[in-house]
Amino acid sequence: MLTLFHAPRSRATTILVLIEEMGIGDRIELVEVLVRRADGSGGPDPRNPHPEGKVPYLTDGADHLRERGAIVVYLTDLFPEAGLGRPVGHPQRGAFLSWLFYYQGVMEPVLVLEGAGLRHPLLEATFRDLQAVIATLETALEQGAFLLGDAYSAADLLLSSPFQWIPDALSDSPRLRDWIARCADRPAMRAVLAREQA
Template sequence: MPTLYHAPFSRSTTLLVLIEEMGLTDRIELCEVAVTRRDGSGGPDPRNPHPEGKVPYLVDGTDALSERGAILTYLTDRFPEAGMGCPVGDPQRGAFLGWLFYYQGVMEPVLVLDEAGCDHPVLRATFRDMGAVTARLEAALARGPYLLGARYTAVDLLLSSPFHVMPEAIPDRPAIRDWIRRCAARPAVAAVTAREMATLAG
């Protein structure tokens, strides 16, 4: 059985929502670990095998992987019947992978740099800026309620995730705001949030 190393209300929460959406709560073992938080609290946990002490980290037999986009791809490929991915041969497989890599390689760095107030011509040339991210999301959502069209997938889960905890970063565009609301209103999000709150409450 795969094991997901997780810390409440962290980047790994996205994976908990995916597991809930896919109906895999009894097929993925969770191991809750401590991590160093942005405010300096917490710290490394010796139970966490992630080489940098971060989450998420998925161990499946002798295989292991980090990075949300990679884990999302791995789980949606392993359990294609759950319908949250685009398996090999799907006509939207390329678009699915493109969005996941875009998030990891462009969108999240842009969000972090924008939050930190960092700006430089090299950064803009490499990653673009929030205006470019907004334009790309808006163009995709002009074709349907979700990034791949009519169907909600792991792409929507990942790319909407930062806006659930950083509402101040939400672009002032109706299509994007409505998409984020649709993603946040998923029953899986409510279920995971309730469990995370209960965990923190002790």
């Protein structure tokens, strides 16, 4: 059976929302673990198999996955009928994967560097800067309501996720704010956030 190790109000929340969106909660065992928090609270949890003690962490028998982008691909490939991924052979498969890897390799590092107030030409040449990330998202959203057009996908969930926690990271971009609001207003997002706040 699939098992997801998670901690409330962490990066694992995105995967909980994905599971809710896909309607596969009855197929995944959820194990809540402690993690070290930015404020110094929490700490290692011996129940967490992640080698660095982080979340999310997904196991499927002997197979183990970490990193949200990898878990998103794994689950959307495993349950293609949910329609939140783009399976092999789909004309948007490359775009879907590109967005997931863009998030992990470019967007999240840029947001972390921006939040830390770190600037350096080498960092910006390697990862780009926040304005470049915003321009990339705005350009994609000129084609439709979501990153892959008019249909919401797991790419929208992942790439909009940091803005649920740090909305001030955005410039005054009506197009991006509307997209983030559409992603936040989904029943799965509201249900998971309500459970985590309870």
